[in-house]
Amino acid sequence: MGAVSEPVADESSGIGRRRALARREGSARWLERRTQVLAAAAQVFRTKGYQVASISDIAAVLGSDRANVYYYFASKQEIFHALVRQAVEANVADVEAAAAARGSPTERLVGVISSLAASYERHYPYLHLYVQEDMRRLADDGTDAERHLRDCSDRYETALLKIAREGVESGEFRSEIDPQMLKFAVLGAVNWMHRWFVPGGRLAGAEVGRAFGDTLLRGFAAPGR
Secondary structure: OOOOOOOOOOOOOHHHHHHHHHHHHOOOOHHHHHHHHHHHHHHHHHHHHOOOOOHHHHHHOOOOHHHHHHOOOOOOOHHHHHHHHHHHHHHHHHHHHHHHHHHHHHHHHHHHHHHHHHHHHHHOOHHHHHHHHHHOOOOOOOOOHHHHHHHHHHHHHHHHHHHHHHHHOOOOOOOOHHHHHHHHHHHHHHHHHHOOOOOOOOOOOHHHHHHOEEEEEEEOOOOOO
């Protein structure tokens, strides 16, 4: 099914000017209601998917109308970006710090895997939405928000690849390991969490990450086999 075309309440419209003014003032009530809009949007995106979800769907969950949603956000794209931006930026900071650090590539890589998995729990369901929709595959709308998400993804992968290469070059990882393939293996394992992980289960996010790290770096074979 194709994407639902959504209008944009830009800053030149009456509601756009009201939104811009409210954003500048940043009253506690406006911020609280904006958070409620984000929560409703997360629920709708999770249920319907980004492409099919509409502003009307979000308004229905709020028990309100479209105009009320547009008072806080100009478009569906802006809502999604607000949901995932904080989580994505925090994850980029973590992996770039690990890539810049000294010490064992193995320990740093396990730390990154554990941190990313923990983030799925801490930022549930926002990161799930981000991976579920694979935002880089959506149509390039040319907005600053879209470019920012793409840049964050590129930065994350670059830093992760740096750690993988250092592991191979230092001899901690097998010389025949392709750093690119190791990067893809890590991202594929952790990002697949969006299909099954729900907070409150048997393992916390960080525990899932440590299990992934142990499996990826030590394999399945028992000692001596």
